[in-house]
Amino acid sequence: MHSSATLFVDCRCTLGEGILWDEKRRALLWTDIQLSTLWMHGAADKATRTWMLPDRLGSLAICESGRLLLGLAKGLFLADLDTAAGAVLGLEPVVSVEPGVPRTRINDGRTDRAGNFVFGTFNEAQDGPIGSFYQYSSRHGLRRLDIGGVVIPNSICFSLDGRTMYFCDSPTARIRQCDYDASSAGVANVREFVRLGAGEGLPDGSVIDTDGCLWNAAWGAGLVRRYAPDGRRLAEISVPAKNPTCVVFGGDALDDLYVTSSRQEMSDDELARTPEAGGVYRASVGARGVRDAVFQGA
Secondary structure, three states, X not given: OEEEOEEEEOOOOOEEEEEEEEOOOOEEEEEEOOOOXXXXXXXXXXXXXXXXXOOOEEEEEEEOOOOEEEEEOOEEEEEOHHHOXXXXXXXXXXXXXXXXXXOEEEEEEEEOOOOOEEEEEEEOOOOOOXXXXXXXXXXXXXEEOOOOOEOOEEEEEEOOOOOEEEEEEXXXXXXXXXXXXXXXXXXXXXXXXXXXXXXXXXXXXXXXEOOOOEEEEEEOOOEEEEEOOOOOEEEEEEOOOOEEEEEEEEXXXXXXEEEEEEXXXXXXXXXXXXXXXXOEEEEEOOOXXXXXOXXXXX
């Protein structure tokens, strides 16, 4: 199957990422990492709001209380959109992340099926795999996942039963998977899930649908691809932006696919041809998403 996405929010983010569907607010939430900005677009009122942050927001999760857990560059913080005054968001520190490693920042992240927040740290110098993957929970705190180092962590998502974790180091052009135990933060049996060929882009953010299939944004390829649980490529969605970054199913029925994108690594020519790059795009793909678990304990 091959279909196309169309522009939904013309936000022109430098590096749009981390998109989520907030069921309670009936809204999309996402980040412009480079501009340290949190975005929200409501499904009912079509209103778009932004909040400035003190540092770059790599990923986020919705908490059981309705607050947000934010992965800023060097730590996790809690924020309450309902009490925010104006465009500045008050933050409550939760935990520092790699304070002794100045070259890394928090990047991709998502709750596992048990409501723990799993995320990776990105080596901004891109000169070696010094980043790591972590699980954070209110009960156990910060626990490093034993799946090796990483340069640019992405594609974090979980199988329907929560026992398989998908992830990638984007420059390797491979999405991997491993056995995952949420209660112990244990991982085992790391193996390749899919490998992208030359000219097929690099894997960025991913999400799982109700059939257990993985949807992945392919940076540099202008495509979102759907993969079966055995790794077979089932579908491609064209995105009119060179660098799609992250995907989520949203809407009341979770049957629309939303895609963030980036304006980075684009020539003046490419930006002139696709001036809306960095926007959020939408596609009807004949599949439905699975609600992310809310972060527990906050």
